[in-house]
């Protein structure tokens with residue numbers, strides 16, 4: 001209008017242009033001066049490990065790209081969280097705690113949006129943050145509230161029974177909360193159940209663990225919910241528990257049984273713990289001292305016995321069984337050993353009896369041989385006798401011849417003398433022959449006698465052997481009988497009696513043999529005497545013995 005007026009007044013025009021520029025500059029300054037930094041009236045709630053945005057922006061929107069932008073924590077030293085100058089972050093001034101965790105949205109700066117992103121939020125990040133633009137002298141604050149909720153649903157368990165009401169006591173537990181959450185119990189219709197105040201425990205990273213108990217009774221749906229939440233946020237988690245329809249019926253009908261069961265369960269758990277303790281203790285004491293000392297330890301020994309039958313009783317049992325089985329084995333072995341020995345003995349007896357039989361046969365054959373020998377001896381002795389008789393006759397003839405010869409020489413009858421001489425020579429020759437024959441016969445008889453003696457010795461030896469065998473057999477039989485006395489008395493007695501009979505008979509046989517032998521010997525000796533007596537009558541030159 002005025003500035004567009006160009007009819008010959010240039011100064012006015014220049015002044016007009018300048019005034020426009022000044023106006024624009026003033027307008028810009030005014031506008032900047034009018035812009036406010038806006039943070040967040042509501043605290044920013046951050047969960048553990050979250051990436052969050054702390055909001056801060058100029059309202060109305062003004063380009064903040066070239067300006068100095070500061071995010072600080074006034075309570076910290078150094079207080080700088082994130083500082084931007086000429087579009088670059090000044091990392092040197094930054095607090096250690098925020099290194100690598102902060103960033104600003106460069107694209108948003110021209111829109112006056114100077115919000116800051118903070119990643120991996122932790123408990124120590126909670127506090128009041130200041131966003132500040134020094135050139136504009138504007139600042140804003142953002143509260144960061146650390147809050148943590150469990151990522152998993154709460155754990156609901158049956159903690160016991162209420163004997164008075166007949167209800168069931170439920171427990172709900174949830175960990176990883178900050179600040180303390182509230183715990184709500186709801187029935188299937190979403191109605192709140194009255195429960196006591198929750199117990200809270202502070203755990204690691206400043207996080208709380210809450211637990212709550214409630215006693216519930218039969219409801220239309222038998223369904224119960226435990227809800228854990230931060231009451232002014234949406235952070236919530238819950239678990240529903242459902243009981244079977246007959247649970248409460250059963251429970252109300254025979255609550256005592258369930259109580260009993262529960263009690264016994266608890267007792268079992270207790271005893272289990274006790275048993276573990278005792279097992280552990282036993283293990284310790286085993287290495288330290290003898291078992292016998294343990295019995296006097298504590299008057300809870302009965303409980304120990306109850307709870308660790310496998311430890312004490314089983315061991316004892318095992319020991320007994322082991323001993324019994326050992327005994328059994330031993331007796332079995334003994335029985336087998338006895339049977340084996342018995343068999344061996346019976347075999348031995350059989351062998352001995354066989355040997356004895358053989359020996360007896362041998363004795364018999366020897367005795368028959370001896371008899372033959374005796375017979376031969378007798379015959380040769382007879383022959384010897386007859387020979388001696390012949391010799392005796394011949395000698396007498398020879399004597400008569402000699403006498404007639406002598407008479408012949410006395411009468412000097414040559415022919416008679418010659419005849420007598422001839423007879424004498426013949427007689428002498430006969431005598432000679434007889435003597436020779438007698439000698440050989442005598443030798444024969446001697447041999448016979450020697451043979452007889454040898455045979456007799458053999459028979460004697462055999463008989464002695466038989467005697468020995470019988471004795472050993474008897475001993476063996478006796479030992480077998482004593483062994484079998486109890487188990488096989490009848491058999492043993494019958495067999496032994498038969499054997500004794502046999503023995504007796506064999507003894508009789510041998511006695512008979514001896515008798516016969518003795519008789520033969522007597523005979524031989526008588527004959528010898530006879531022979532000797534007769535031989536004395538024979539001239540010394542011709543005596544065979």
Ligand SMILES: *[C@@H]1O[C@H](CO)[C@@H](O)[C@H](O)[C@H]1NC(C)=O
Pocket residue numbers: 048049120121122123124205
């Ligand atoms: C939170 O900080 C503690 C040290 O104060 C650290 O041990 C933990 O790892 C941090 N948690 C997370 C999710 O970064």
Ligand SMILES: *[C@@H]1O[C@H](CO)[C@@H](O)[C@H](O)[C@H]1NC(C)=O
Pocket residue numbers: 053057105108113114115
């Ligand atoms: C600022 O930028 C962030 C990131 O893009 C966005 O989430 C936020 O809504 C913005 N604030 C405003 C006021 O536009």
Ligand SMILES: *[C@@H]1O[C@H](CO)[C@@H](O)[C@H](O)[C@H]1NC(C)=O
Pocket residue numbers: 045145147178179230231232233
């Ligand atoms: C919930 O609100 C109360 C005030 O009503 C406040 O003190 C508390 O810090 C808030 N909790 C969370 C998790 O925001």
